Amino acid sequence: MGKITGFKEYERRVTPERDPAERVKDWNDYKLPMSDDEAKVQGARCMDCGIPTCHMGTDLAGMTSGCPVYHLIPEWNDLVYQGQWKEALERELRMNNFPEFTGIACPAPCEGACVLGINEPPVAIRSIERAIIEKGFEEGWVKPEPPTIRTEKQVAVVGSGPAGLAAAAQLNKAGHNVTVYERSDRIGGLLTYGIPEMKLPYEVVERRIDLMEKEGITFVTNTEIGKDYPTEELQKDFDAVILCGGAAKHRDLRMEGRELKGIHFAMDFLHQNTKSLLDSNHEDGNFISAEGKDVIVIGGGDTGTDCLATSIRHNCKSLTQFDYHDRKPDTRQEAENPWPQWPVIHRTEYGHKEAQAALGKDPRAYTVVTKKFVGDSNGHVKEVHTIEVEEVIDENGNRMKKEISGTEKVWPAQLVLLAIGFTGPEQELIKEMGLKTDHRTNVKADYGQYNTNIKGVFAAGDMRRGQSLIVWAINEGREAARECDRYLMGSTQLP
Incomplete structure (x- = not known):
């Protein structure tokens, strides 16, 4: 599919982003449209791999590999390369009702299972997916299609x-x-x-x-x-x-000081922020503000990253994201994480880039475990106490985390966001x-x-x-x- 030698000739490019230092000043989409020409080039990188694995979603080692909606990825990659955008849109919508959502918010397990990804950067599938549906809306190809017959059920x-x-x-x-x-x-x-x-x-x-x-x-x-x-x-x-x-x-942290004011679930923080933004452009004040505060985000996943990006736009004083795990390797470790498993590698997401631009450093702190919260005389959180951990193997061969004596630390915090899942x-x-x-x-x-x-x-x-x-x-x-x-x-x- 695509150009036979495209994967040899062209480098991977994804949907471009606005300058992190500038985009943190507003709430507009942090990404820019991918041009038609660039989408064609990226479609050309799709190999004639014989047996594609990008389009079939399954669970491998507890992680998703490939696309669970069975997207016809090689087909619409080739059609984009050929300039047949309307036909590509038809293929895209055949298996996915909302490619505009997955083209933005899906972590793209399809790319983790891309055959090209064995030894080269994978095809930019998610970026092409979004380019197709946006082209469809721009051209007026995406139209209401009510059913011709009603069952009355x-x-x-x-x-x-x-x-x-x-x-x-x-x-x-x-x-x-x-x-x-x-x-x-x-x-x-x-x-x-x-x-x-x-x-x-x-x-x-x-x-x-x-x-x-x-x-x-x-x-x-x-x-x-x-x-x-x-x-x-x-x-x-x-x-x-x-x-x-x-x-x-919500998954909660039950520990000393949890009842203090200023400790919130991440989803409450995000929900209130978006509602106030959409309702009044934040003029109603009905949201949890990070302005001028030392913010601690507990949890290293996507929701935690969203909290980083939101806090920066509130103009927080400082920002730290606790990750229970060690920093992941920069490249796939084949012995423990072979293709086509989802690649467990270090990633720098949009919120991390924005923290670097706005505050001068990557906000992540690895192998950190929260031990307790400490408050001020008004019952509001002022400190988070932590200790570092290391992975060890117990006598039964099981991996476990062990606290490292002497690594205790106190972090100033007036706002703590729990982003540890559900x-x-x-x-x-x-x-x-x-x-x-x-x-x-x-x-x-x-x-x-x-x-x-x-x-x-x-x-x-x-x-x-x-x-x-x-x-x-x-x-x-x-x-x-x-x-x-x-x-x-x-x-x-x-x-």
């Missing part, structure tokens, strides 16, 4: 994150009347309130929602199922229900509906089937599988829609 989708939106889109294509319920004031779930504006602008989400409304999907906000809308009524009013409520139960879905709705759960408290529903112990009720996305990638959520939303359609009609033509 009524389906409720609970939750408007990527799983819920994907399920709604597919069920609508099948001709069912779909209503999506969201407890927040805006549609999008974590797409809207979990990913900062400069990374995933709300106008991108809103653009897709407007399209889905024109296709006949109904969206209802400020409605929490089980509170604002009793579950008994929901099940009576609808022929089927798909639960896509996510995994919103432990599963919130349980109130699950208990009220009488849903069975697995050992991790997720709704029990087999992958590929998605039906719960209650007839006509399905579950998909993080609510079923636990905290995961946006692309897995889309995969499960699509597949749950297929099984729901089969339940309603006896057979299905949905993929």
Whole structure:
């Protein structure tokens, strides 16, 4: 696919970024559009690899390898190289309802499984993906496509994150009347309130929602199922229900000083910031401000990085990100992390670049464990006490972390953000509906089937599988829609 010798002739280039020193002064998209010509060049790097592994998602060593929505990647790479953009868009949308979301927010496990990536930088798949869908919107090729026939079956989708939106889109294509319920004031779930504006602008989400409304999907906000809308009524009013409520139960740190003011979950920080920004450009003051504060972010993942970028735009005084793990190697370690596993390597993300530009250093502190929080006389956090750890092998051959005596440290902090993930879905709705759960408290529903112990009720996305990638959520939303359609009609033509 692509140009036969393209991978030899052209270097990898990804979607360009604005200058970090400049972009931290606003909340606009930190990336710039990739030109048509550059996208063609990057498409040319896609090899004629015989058996592509980029397009088939699977779990390897506990990590995702390849694309869970089975994107037709080699096909649309070649079509972009040939300049056949409209055909590339058709291939892209065949397997993914929302390439504009994955082209921005997916970590691109497809690139980790790219055959070229064995010994060269992989094809810039995510950048090409975004270029295709943006070209489609610019040219007017992405249009509402309401179904020609309605089945008159009524389906409720609970939750408007990527799983819920994907399920709604597919069920609508099948001709069912779909209503999506969201407890927040805006549609999008974590797409809207979990990913900062400069990374995933709300106008991108809103653009897709407007399209889905024109296709006949109904969206209802400020409605929490089980509170604002009793579950008994929901099940009576609808022929089927798909639960896509996510995994919103925060993982916490239970230790001395946790009750102090100024310690917040990362998602509360991000949610309030985006809501205030969209509501009033921060003029209402209804957000947790990092301005003038020493900020500690506990957690080394993407959410922690989003907290870095947000804090910098608030004009924080200092910024440190604690990572429990050691600094990862710069290149793949073949013995422990062979291709096509997701490459476990050191990455410098957008928030790290911005911290370097604004504050003069990389904000990360590795192998750090928080021991306690200390407050001032007003009950507000003022210090974080830590110790460093090292990995050792115990007598049974198990890896474990051991504290290093003498590495204790006190960090000044007036704002602490906990970005250490989630432990599963919130349980109130699950208990009220009488849903069975697995050992991790997720709704029990087999992958590929998605039906719960209650007839006509399905579950998909993080609510079923636990905290995961946006692309897995889309995969499960699509597949749950297929099984729901089969339940309603006896057979299905949905993929």
